[in-house]
Amino acid sequence: TDTTQTPAMTDGFHLVIDALKHNDIDTIFGLVGIPITDLCRLAQAQGMRFIGFRHEQHAGNAAAIAGYITQKPGICMTVSAPGFLNGLTALANATTNCFPMILISGSSEREIVDLQQGDYEEMDQLNAAKPYCKASYRINRAEDIGIGIARAIRAAVSGRPGGVYLDLPAQLLAQTLDAEKGRKSLVKVVDPVPRQLPAPESVQRALDLLKSAKKPLILLGKGAAYAQADADIRAFVENSGIPYLPMSMAKGLLPDTHAQSASAARSFVLAEADVVVLIGARLNWLLSHGKGKTWGSVPKQFIQIDISPTEIDSNVPIAAPLIGDIGSCVSALLKGIETNGHSKPDAAWTGAIYERKDKNLTKMAATLDLNPSPMNFHSALRAIRDILKTRPDINVVNEGANTLDYARSIIDMYEPRKRFDSGTWGIMGIGMGYAIGAAVISGKPVVAIEGDSAFGFSGMELETICRYDLPIVTIVFNNNGVYKGTDPNLNPNNANDVPVTSFVKGARYDKMIEAFGGIGYHVTTPAEMTAALSKAIASGKPSLINAVIDPNAGTESGRLTNLNPQSGKK
Numbered sequence: 001t002d003t004t005q006t007p008a009m010t011d012g013f014h015l016v017i018d019a020l021k022h023n024d025i026d027t028i029f030g031l032v033g034i035p036i037t038d039l040c041r042l043a044q045a046q047g048m049r050f051i052g053f054r055h056e057q058h059a060g061n062a063a064a065i066a067g068y069i070t071q072k073p074g075i076c077m078t079v080s081a082p083g084f085l086n087g088l089t090a091l092a093n094a095t096t097n098c099f100p101m102i103l104i105s106g107s108s109e110r111e112i113v114d115l116q117q118g119d120y121e122e123m124d125q126l127n128a129a130k131p132y133c134k135a136s137y138r139i140n141r142a143e144d145i146g147i148g149i150a151r152a153i154r155a156a157v158s159g160r161p162g163g164v165y166l167d168l169p170a171q172l173l174a175q176t177l178d179a180e181k182g183r184k185s186l187v188k189v190v191d192p193v194p195r196q197l198p199a200p201e202s203v204q205r206a207l208d209l210l211k212s213a214k215k216p217l218i219l220l221g222k223g224a225a226y227a228q229a230d231a232d233i234r235a236f237v238e239n240s241g242i243p244y245l246p247m248s249m250a251k252g253l254l255p256d257t258h259a260q261s262a263s264a265a266r267s268f269v270l271a272e273a274d275v276v277v278l279i280g281a282r283l284n285w286l287l288s289h290g291k292g293k294t295w296g297s298v299p300k301q302f303i304q305i306d307i308s309p310t311e312i313d314s315n316v317p318i319a320a321p322l323i324g325d326i327g328s329c330v331s332a333l334l335k336g337i338e339t340n341g342h343s344k345p346d347a348a349w350t351g352a353i354y355e356r357k358d359k360n361l362t363k364m365a366a367t368l369d370l371n372p373s374p375m376n377f378h379s380a381l382r383a384i385r386d387i388l389k390t391r392p393d394i395n396v397v398n399e400g401a402n403t404l405d406y407a408r409s410i411i412d413m414y415e416p417r418k419r420f421d422s423g424t425w426g427i428m429g430i431g432m433g434y435a436i437g438a439a440v441i442s443g444k445p446v447v448a449i450e451g452d453s454a455f456g457f458s459g460m461e462l463e464t465i466c467r468y469d470l471p472i473v474t475i476v477f478n479n480n481g482v483y484k485g486t487d488p489n490l491n492p493n494n495a496n497d498v499p500v501t502s503f504v505k506g507a508r509y510d511k512m513i514e515a516f517g518g519i520g521y522h523v524t525t526p527a528e529m530t531a532a533l534s535k536a537i538a539s540g541k542p543s544l545i546n547a548v549i550d551p552n553a554g555t556e557s558g559r560l561t562n563l564n565p566q567s568g569k570k
């Protein structure tokens with residue numbers, strides 16, 4: 001009898017899963033279909049967690065948040081062409097926000113696509129992705145799957161984190177390879193995020209500038225939260241005594257109730273500071289590009305920590321660039337202020353900030369204490385704030401216009417990497433994807449505070465949330481429209497036309513989640529909000545609170561009203 005053993009074989013399907021697992025990746029967010037359905041089945045069969053979505057953009061957003069929380073790339077898997085395109089929005093958003101994720105999409109055969117012969121879901125995905133992500137690769141041979149996935153992982157997390165596109169032509173998955181050769185082709189990425197230390201002379205320049213400051217300010221961006229250098233960042237703020245301002249996703253690095261937080265005096269400190277230390281915060285539109293009336297007339301000198309040298313001088317001259325990873329740079333500054341004879345800021349500066357904070361907080365408290373009917377953003381958010389203050393472990397997702405702007409200042413955060421919002425791009429639709437990503441990865445409950453229009457972008461994922469029985473409470477701020485719900489019908493030819501910003505009056509979003517087995521609550525007062533939110537969190541079940549908000553409350557575009565173009569026509 002023939003005693004020669006036919007060599008054991010493997011295939012592209014198995015090598016993709018083996019390569020991900022070989023790099024300690026255990027979760028895939030995606031939406032199946034040709035050619036990845038069997039790949040996702042195999043992932044599950046091999047013990048990976050596959051979370052199936054209803055739209056690829058939300059799977060991608062979940063993957064992005066997984067990356068932000070873990071510093072390992074979140075994985076989103078989609079079908080070719082339209083599925084890839086739906087995921088591309090999330091990939092571009094991840095890249096803009098510096099969240100590490102890999103969008104893996106099946107694709108059509110090169111020989112057909114390149115001759116444009118009209119393949120099923122034909123698209124040149126690799127080139128379509130290039131402008132919107134940090135790197136994009138295609139793997140054509142099974143023996144290259146190991147190095148290809150390693151390359152994608154390193155590209156996603158090293159340097160400035162971001163989105164990577166990985167293109168897998170359908171035939172690649174079907175290719176077979178000697179099992180031993182396949183095993184040897186796997187690559188475990190070594191030191192994917194190497195420390196990048198700042199030059200000593202750069203550190204000294206920054207310390208000398210800081211020492212000369214009369215009104216120093218520290219600005220913490222979401223990069224500072226991502227860095228997971230929490231203890232050193234807190235020590236640098238507290239040991240230097242310098243007031244700090246957290247950007248929205250950096251809230252919680254230090255508790256928002258911290259004495260050195262200048263959030264309640266944001267306008268004052270941005271205008272009055274003379275030396276500003278930027279830690280993981282870029283001078284983009286969120287910071288008025290570092291110039292103009294936001295920054296007042298006091299000349300500013302910036303110390304900027306960034307991993308990328310070309311970020312420096314992007315908008316305004318930077319007096320003391322510190323290039324390196326945030327952990328290494330903050331650690332160097334922390335050591336330096338101890339040895340460089342740094343003294344705490346003048347009491348005149350910290351006292352002025354305290355005074356301004358106190359005045360602003362008193363003014364805000366007055367609005368918060370009002371209890372109008374129907375509820376407005378403030379009265380609803382006050383009830384939510386008082387519940388969340390008792391549960392610092394709960395993740396908060398937040399999007400909308402007024403809902404985003406008011407929640408950012410009213411809902412205090414106490415722990416890092418617990419607030420996920422529209423971020424650098426101001427994108428709507430991140431809600432349910434971010435909530436699922438945060439719940440799956442952190443294992444902690446999520447409260448998603450959503451404008452009703454914002455919720456609409458990802459609302460169908462309520463079914464996903466119920467299917468995986470995730471402890472996510474979605475609160476819809478229901479004011480019957482985009483921004484507000486009070487626009488008139490402007491159509492001179494149709495008295496029954498619908499105003500461009502309006503939604504169904506009195507919509508009951510709480511009934512939506514009941515359709516999938518979740519628990520719905522309908523609230524019209526802060527007291528009802530308090531009761532419903534407490535019950536929903538305690539239940540640990542997928543829940544939705546439909547919060548009726550006064551359609552007249554708020555402003556168009558929230559605080560961005562001024563970005564709406566105004567015609568010069570008189």
Ligand SMILES: Cc1ncc(Cn2c(C)c(CCOP(=O)(O)OP(=O)(O)O)sc2=O)c(N)n1
Binds near residue numbers: 400428554557
């Ligand atoms: C993908 C996408 N589409 C549209 C917008 C424009 N937009 C939209 C549609 C917003 C929603 C505002 O309505 P809302 O009900 O969610 O907010 P309120 O909190 O003001 O009620 S905020 C905003 O900038 C966007 N930012 N992103």
